[in-house]
Amino acid sequence: MIAIGCDHAGVEMKKEVIKALTDKGYELKDMGTDGEPCDYPNMAKAVCALVNSGECEKGILICGTGIGMSIAANKIKGIRAALCSDSFSAKYTRLHNDANIMCMGARTIGIGLACELAEIFLSTDFEGGRHQRRINLIADIENNN
Numbered sequence: 001m002i003a004i005g006c007d008h009a010g011v012e013m014k015k016e017v018i019k020a021l022t023d024k025g026y027e028l029k030d031m032g033t034d035g036e037p038c039d040y041p042n043m044a045k046a047v048c049a050l051v052n053s054g055e056c057e058k059g060i061l062i063c064g065t066g067i068g069m070s071i072a073a074n075k076i077k078g079i080r081a082a083l084c085s086d087s088f089s090a091k092y093t094r095l096h097n098d099a100n101i102m103c104m105g106a107r108t109i110g111i112g113l114a115c116e117l118a119e120i121f122l123s124t125d126f127e128g129g130r131h132q133r134r135i136n137l138i139a140d141i142e143n144n145n
Contacts, residue, residue, distance in 0.1 A: 002122065003056035005031035005043040007069075010062030010106040013114050017060065020115035026122060029056055044072035044081075051100050052078045059101040060118055066105035073101050077142055080135075085109050090117040094124035096131045 002021065006014040011033060018028050031046045032038070040063045050056040061069035066083045073081035081101035082093035085108060093099040102121040104114050 001050075001056045002026055002028045003031060003047040003050040003059040004028050004061075005047040005059070006033060006062035006106070007040040007043055007064070008033055008035060008037045009064035010104075011035050013062050013104070013106040013111050016111045017062070017115055017118050021118055021122070024119060040068045041072040044069050045076065048073050048076045048079045048081075048101065052076070057100075058122060060121075061101060061103045062106050062114070063103075064105060064107045066103040066108065070101075070103040073103065080138065084117050084121065085113075087117060087120055090120040091124050094121060095127045096134075098126040098131070098135050 004014060004018060018030060021028060029050060031043060033043065044061055047059040047061055051059045061073060063069045070081045070083040073079050079101055080097055080099045081103055082097060082099040083103045084090040084093060090102065102118065104117065
């Protein structure tokens with residue numbers, strides 16, 4: 001299960017990403033919004049809670065630029081959120097950083113690219129190995145500050 005959420009700027013992109021991923025066989029849990037104005041930190045918190053609880057494997061967050069969502073999500077312990085706007089970043093944030101949340105900007109990339117990036121992010125596995133040591137170092141920073 002994949003958690004997805006957006007603020008009011010990302011509603012149309014979220015709908016299209018859900019459709020594209022559902023067509024590829026992914027199950028998604030839509031945390032909103034469906035158009036009503038909302039605050040992106042609240043949406044980030046809702047999606048991240050599902051990922052941290054284990055109810056959802058990964059999450060996708062969409063706001064105007066993706067920046068606000070990524071900042072908010074990365075304040076939550078256990079979350080490694082990456083703002084992605086190209087296929088290389090979407091792939092390598094999974095391979096090397098084991099990101100569990102992908103953020104995108106509805107005002108900065110097109111819907112077609114967003115659907116492509118979501119598929120890359122979800123279908124790429126963490127490489128582990130030397131990268132696990134670095135993830136552990138990130139967790140140490142998180143736990144000691």
